[in-house]
Amino acid sequence: MANKTFPRRIVRFLVRGFAGLLVLLVAVLLLFRFINPPTTAFMLAYGISYPDNKVHQQWIDYDSISRWMPLAVVASEDQRFPDHWGVDFAAIRKALAEYRAGDGLRGASTITQQTAKNLFLWNGRSFIRKALEAGLALGLEALWSKQRILEVYLNVAEFGPGIYGVEAASQAYFGISARYLSPSQAARLAAVLPNPKVLSAGNPSAYVWERAGWVERQMHQLSGPGYLREM
Template sequence: MVGKIEKILCALLRFFLPINVRSIKGALWFLISRFSVFFLTLIIFFSIVPVPYSAYMIEKKVTSLWDNKTYNIQYQWVNLENIAWQMQMAAIASEDQRFKEHYGIDFNAIQSALNHNQQSQKIRGASTISQQMVKNLFLWSDRSWIRKAMEIPLTFGVEAIWDKRRILEVYLNIAEFGNGIFGVEAASLRFFKKHANQLNIKEATLLAASLPNPHIFKVNKPGKIMRKKQRWIIKQIRNLGATEYLNQLK
């Protein structure tokens, strides 16, 4: 097993290390081209294949091992058809109401967030479901400009190859809903003792209300702020048209 891992690591090093490159500019273009090929391959691969692990899951696992802590991952892939429409709409209503309209980046939401952040101490984000999915699947969790610079072209790449239903499917499968709890199936089983296709509107919106930060907004201990967000999400689902909205996803 160790020998196989060493061979894989050596192959990756040979793929990414610039060999016979004589300038910094040449090395830079070499790395950009190799990373582009690498991520394009992953985007195409995961457009069809269920995701076994996300980069964020791996990051959390490696960090826990480094800190000599136990970290168990609860995760079970389910197809979109096996996720209740209430959960699908709850995520859209909570995180990205223009999901069906934009091409990965919501410039209207960015402008609105900038205006809000200039006038308020409470920072509002503008990441779309597509961006959040790309970050969780391919990248790491910090707020660095390097990560953001990689996130934008990757998001456009995903939007160009995947349809909206696939983006929503992967997003709901790898989103974190609690410590080590990834995806709506694992969350449904953990918190409600039922499968994701059996969730009702109250359960689905409670899960969605935790999405900004499941380590603060806990599904099993919802506070006043979380309950208020839950009621708001229910109202937004009705305003968006519920299942009619989902029928328009392409």
């Protein structure tokens, strides 16, 4: 009888533990809907890896950011952002098809997934991390507005070694607040997001200039009436 009871206790313990973690996660997500996150997993990891280097980050409200910057990151990273629910299954299917055809495996992460990853997870391409990222993204979409997701993303995304958030990036690379970014400056910042440790907005390579030009062209195509304004 004791042998039968022990596994049940283990199962109950695991179920209760999972339920407790889920409740805690929902509480944290609800809290960050109204309160700005004081730090992120990526900032903490950078501080541990480079203890002698300072993390540069300064929060700026969404309404104070140049209107070109949200458009630039959507044009660069996730053009279906206004329409999906956190995970872009069409983009995932396309990425898998390209992988099976012999191309490299690309991320296909939405802005919501990138926000979740920056806040709570670690870098890497394991299926476990991607599954956690997708689950967190669905939670963010359920509990936050699209504008709040963009606001947090723009304030925590990495734009260079130790430079997090669009305000710190604008000050570092252009000497201005993010509220004054021009379309070309916003496009250049967005162009480095895929690999900010290698690509530089301050000293752009030919590839960064080319990508920034593409981003700016996409911005003008997407900037029709109502795009990003009704979130």
